[in-house]
Amino acid sequence: MRTTTAPETVAELIARQWGDHRPGLKHEDGLLTHHRTAQEAAARAALLVDLMPPGAEPHLGVLLDNTPEFPFWLGAAALAGAAVAGINPTRRGPELARDILHTDCRILITERAHLPLLRGLDLPGVRVLVTGTEEYEALLAPYAAAKPGEAALRAPAPDSRLLLYFTSGSTGAPKAAICTQGRLAAAGSALARQFTVTPDDVHYVCMPLFHGNAVIADWLPALVGGAAVALRRRFSASAFLDDVRAYGATYFTYVGRAIQYLLATEPRPDDRTHTLRLGFGTEAGAVDAARFAERFGVRLVEGYGATEGGASVQRTPDTPPGALGRAGAGDDLAVIDPETGTECPPALLAPDGRLLNGSAAIGELVNRGRSLFEGYWRNPDAEADRTRDGWYWTGDLFFRDAAGFLYFAGRTDDRLRVDSENLAAAVIENILARWTDAAAVAVYAVPDEVAGDQVMAALALREGAVFSPEAFAAFLSHQPDLGTKMAPRYVRIVGAMPTTATNKVHRVSLRRAGFRCEDPVWHRSPAGAYTPLDPPTLTTLLATYKAQGRLNLLAR
Structure with missing residues (x-):
């Protein structure tokens, strides 16, 4: 891993790419160097400065698949001191419009494939830029010679907002979690150290970039370690191994059922013929993680850490099957009965791992110590609920065994x-x-x-x-x-x-x-x-x- 001084902002990580002519961004249409990706980010940062209305919050929405334009605009926002709201293309109608307007996006970056989602939506004051069009290329052309640090809406700083990532809760409408450049740079650095990321690595980004997993756990540690990034427009289980081989990928992240989809593909004699060394994510399940390692020869590391930054669980070598690990550094995690506010008793586990006292042992995971939670955009009620009684309430159900290991057990109340x-x-x-x-x-x-x-x-x-x-x-x-x-x-x-x-x-x-x-x-x-x-x-x-x-x- 390349090491100089620890980066304080993501803007600094983008600027470090300048002059680095090694492979930086691989995608279906070709290969770009680190320098070129920084150049593209700088051009968009300069364009953003000129397009953002005076006095507006420096927020832009990004409604894109995993194309090169997505990391270009993430980098542009970092350089310009702006924030990206990742817009989820599975949302529809008024709910989609609400996400864009709630985060005060005055500019929306999208592509032709997603234009049907915007038809009929009332988006007052929002300028839509469609990538890959002649109009878009003409807008960018005057800024081709821009360099990192030349144009900014606000000087990038550790406390500058960079991401507004939506998460849902019991209040119904999705909440936009605030992620600053300082916290994100620190998270990328921590993962780069944990997984020994080097310029020889290639991070395969197949999870959607509008989701925190792909940006925080895949793109950012690659930036810190000088690794290349390989983009998959949308996750495809059938194309996974072909992509890995074509890009020389060494690392990937996953969420939800992605591992199950990969295991459901037809086994091939060359399942272990690839460059992958590690997968990092959540919710694979102990059974499927073992099957994945047996079939593909790749270790999966399960982690827990909300986009909000309020709590984290770190896996250690002695973590038992099914558990996620113990509390992260600086966290004081407890499993709390939300009705009484008291700590739940330890889980009683049968020899086969079955939970014998679930009704008593399962509660909400709470951080009673230091919290990196930076709030929700324009949602004080949700912030107050998340941090009530001076604690950070994750909204996630866990149980804890007698040795202190934590096990994920679902979502609270009406969260799914x-x-x-x-x-x-x-x-x-x-x-x-x-x-x-x-x-x-x-x-x-x-x-x-x-x-x-x-x-x-x-x-x-x-x-x-x-x-x-x-x-x-x-x-x-x-x-x-x-x-x-x-x-x-x-x-x-x-x-x-x-x-x-x-x-x-x-x-x-x-x-x-x-x-x-x-x-x-x-x-x-x-x-x-x-x-x-x-x-x-x-x-x-x-x-x-x-x-x-x-x-x-x-x-x-």
């Missing part, structure tokens, strides 16, 4: 994490409530059989209505703001919605029962059709949970 995407139940409930046959709707998480969560909905029907799986699937297909991860995997038809003494939906009882209940439950196939979750199907499903070591999570 589906295939690496954080969702809020209230948003999905508002969409399902449009279905004319529904008298009441509740949405909640059930554990996925491999990693993260799946969406489950309980529906109480209007008098005289009969549930039609075909009509319900058709209704979902016509909802413009139903994101690609939001359609319920399981639908439970209840005679009456269970409620608490205060007439709130009794979500605890719904989650506790999951899809193993006396009410009719319908199961969604990958094609989108709903079929009854009959006993044979349920038996097969539970066998999958058992094989993945997650059966115990269904009984919490």
Whole structure:
């Protein structure tokens, strides 16, 4: 790893690329040097300075696949003292417009492929730049000779905002977590040290750059260590190994079910013929991590650290299977019962790893010590909820064994994490409530059989209505703001919605029962059709949970 002084800003990391003519950015259309990538970032920084309206917050939205333009604009924002809001292309309609406007983006960078998402949206005061067009190239041309440090809206500093990354919570609408240049530079440096990143490495970025994982855990440590970055426009399990070989990739990151998708590909005799040495991410699961290492000869390192920076869990060599590790340096992590505010007792684990006292041991992970949380953009209520009582509440469920190792157990209340995407139940409930046959709707998480969560909905029907799986699937297909991860995997038809003494939906009882209940439950196939979750199907499903070591999570 190249070492001079520790970088204090991401702008400094971009400037360090100037004059470095080694391979820096590999993509489907060619190869750029580190110097060229810095040059492209500097040109966009100068353009940004001229386009940003006077007095506006220096924020730009980036609605792109993993094309070279994405890291160019990340670098441009760093050099210009601006901030990038990563816009999620799985969002739809008013919810997509809300993300752009909430973060005060006055400029939106997109590409032709995503223009249909913007049709009909009311985006007052937002200038849209479409990459790859003649107009876009003409705008950039006068700035081709710009150099890092020549143009800035605000002088880059460690406390300069650089990223506004959306995360969902119990309040419904996604919250934009603030990430400063100083914290991001430090995170990149820490990972570069942990994984000994050198200029000989090639970091394969196949997770979406609008998500914190790809930027913080993949792009940034490559910048620090002088490694090349190889971009995949969108994740493809079938193209993964071909890309790795073509780019000479040595490192990649993953989230959610990506590892399961890779394991589902047809085995090949050359599965171990590649340059990869390491994968780093979250939610692979101990079973699949072992299978991945056996098949591909690549070690997976599981980690935990929210984009907000409020808590981190670090893996150590003695971390047992299924655990993520212990508290990160400086953190004072505890598993807290949110009802009582007291620490949960240690988990009792059977010899096969099953959790025996889940109802008592599972609680919310809380950081009672130092927190790097930098707040949410224009959301003081969410900030106050996250930091109540002087502690940082992660919103994630964990349990802790007697030796202090932490195990991830899901999301709190109506938070869901589906295939690496954080969702809020209230948003999905508002969409399902449009279905004319529904008298009441509740949405909640059930554990996925491999990693993260799946969406489950309980529906109480209007008098005289009969549930039609075909009509319900058709209704979902016509909802413009139903994101690609939001359609319920399981639908439970209840005679009456269970409620608490205060007439709130009794979500605890719904989650506790999951899809193993006396009410009719319908199961969604990958094609989108709903079929009854009959006993044979349920038996097969539970066998999958058992094989993945997650059966115990269904009984919490």
